[in-house]
Amino acid sequence: MEATIDDLTRRTTVSRAAAGDELAFARIVAAYHDDLARVAYVVCGDADLAQEAALAAWTIAWRKLGTVRDAERVRAWLVSVAANEAKRLAGSRGRRFVREVPIDAAFGSGGGDGGAADPARRVPAIDLANALTALSAADRTILALRYAAGLTSAEIGAAVGLSAPGVRARIARLLDRLRTELNDA
């Protein structure tokens, strides 16, 4: 999973993948799957559901990759699709499952940094998870796209139907709320 799409001549890879080249598509998956999983996890708060959302996003991407006109925007498009899938799955499962934050999964269980074994780092992560849970799925999506995927306000705006200044204002408000929830002055 170390590949970067820059190394793979993005435009050619995307073009070939859109034409049905599974190997080219696999290169895109290798480059971006972790980004999709991160965004989905922030949106839905469940590692399994996040993976499910990412996989669903790839199925959509296989069918619709050709509709993305600019290869430079593929990553932003993909993470937006994953965020939507995570939102959809979390909504559809919400009636049957209580949203939980497993302690081991609350911090970096898949990140390989050993954070899950460190109680001093678990608690802030659980606090953050709880604070995120208190937000709407739409607000978590904006935060996920900004901080988990690093999208610009304009890219987020295109994904969620807001202007860039509108996104910026929403993020500022959400951060204020999170700071309050987390006692993070």
Place this chain on the structure above:
Amino acid sequence: MPDRNAEPLDEGEIRLGRRIRDYAEGGVVPVDPVAIARNAAASSRRRGLGVVSGPARSGLQLGSLAAGLLVLIAAVAVGLSALRGPAGQAGGDVSATATAAPVGECAAAQLGATVLGWEGDAGHRTGTVELTNDGSACLLPQQLQPELVDASGAVLIQGASPDPQSPTFSLAAGSAVQTLVDADNYCGPSPASPVTVGFVLPDGSTVTAAAAPAGGLSGLPPCLGRGSAAHVEMQAWQPSSPPTSQP
């Protein structure tokens, strides 16, 4: 590409952003990109054929549900009409008679199921399952909770519970319906062969299908990635096709 709107407001935003980024790592697990690509391609192919999940299936379900209900209502009506004998009611009363007859939910004991065979591609296994009603007419939901089970009865993959509001249809005595059950990404320990399919009824009992005849493809789907969830899902029940028709 710099974006002034995306610049952090202050140190607090930088700190909180980093915290969210660290938290997001909880969603990352090792995956096999090639398997994901194959799976995405295969899913799209199946969707194109109208065999598996998604909006295509929803449309198919609605169509098959409507057609199935019409056939079943007609069959029940004809049967009841015949039972009335030569002096029976006129045809105009048949539907009223049919709806007035109480029909209970299907019980596991009166149902028999068989996996007719498995097909597979790119990490999926799709089984054709026939369900027969060996008892009296009963009501069956269009969607049940499917399970992939091994020969010892151990559940390998459990499907999602159907919507409790899922439509129900009347399964006439002696009649049969079929469904397609799709499974993927089993990464657990080796199961006892052969693998088959079970269906959880609304009362919690399970109908386990007789395994497919030996010699064909196994119903055990290959592991696509341990980090990804396994799935098993079913299509809506449809009236069994005549042997010569398209499955």
